[in-house]
Amino acid sequence: xxxxxxxxxxxxxxxxxxxxxxxxxxxxxxxxxxxxxxxxxxxxxxxxxxxxxxxxxxxxxxxxxxxxxxxxxxxxxxxxxxxxxxxxxxxxxxxxxxxxxxxxxxxxxxxxxxxxxxxxxxxxxxxxxxxxxxxxxxxxxxxxxxxxxxxxxxxxxxxxxxxxxxxxxxxxxx
Numbered sequence: 001x002x003x004x005x006x007x008x009x010x011x012x013x014x015x016x017x018x019x020x021x022x023x024x025x026x027x028x029x030x031x032x033x034x035x036x037x038x039x040x041x042x043x044x045x046x047x048x049x050x051x052x053x054x055x056x057x058x059x060x061x062x063x064x065x066x067x068x069x070x071x072x073x074x075x076x077x078x079x080x081x082x083x084x085x086x087x088x089x090x091x092x093x094x095x096x097x098x099x100x101x102x103x104x105x106x107x108x109x110x111x112x113x114x115x116x117x118x119x120x121x122x123x124x125x126x127x128x129x130x131x132x133x134x135x136x137x138x139x140x141x142x143x144x145x146x147x148x149x150x151x152x153x154x155x156x157x158x159x160x161x162x163x164x165x166x167x168x169x170x171x172x173x174x
Contacts, residue, residue: 144157
């Protein structure tokens with residue numbers, strides 16, 4: 001992953017993306033979104049990346065991948081990196097990146113930046129609906145913050161980010 005710094009002109013660091021999920025054919029809404037992404041990249045001389053979001057194994061189909069590329073080219077989109085042309089940050093099929101994702105998750109877990117949470121969405125909504133006298137906005141109560149993956153056997157869980165008590169983590173998503 002590359003980070004933009006003040007020393008690097010925006011034209012060299014900007015990376016926009018087209019990231020369709022091949023679970024069906026593209027529609028007009030995709031064209032508008034992708035056109036905006038292409039315009040932003042072109043405006044600053046940046047890079048446009050085609051990323052194949054093929055992580056939904058049950059619904060992704062090869063015919064939709066082929067149609068996606070054909071349709072994007074028919075619309076006139078031009079990307080500099082992608083599954084069909086490669087690039088320095090490949091692979092561009094997300095299903096081929098599991099080793100990268102696993103390594104990043106292991107690093108986050110080793111640093112205690114994440115924890116496994118066995119709460120369902122309903123459990124969390126119930127916890128959030130309880131009265132919170134001093135809070136303007138309800139905050140997830142961290143029911144599972146002390147969990148370790150080794151403690152959870154034969155149960156579904158989601159990874160949650162651990163924010164140290166009293167701290168706030170924020171970022172600007174440009």
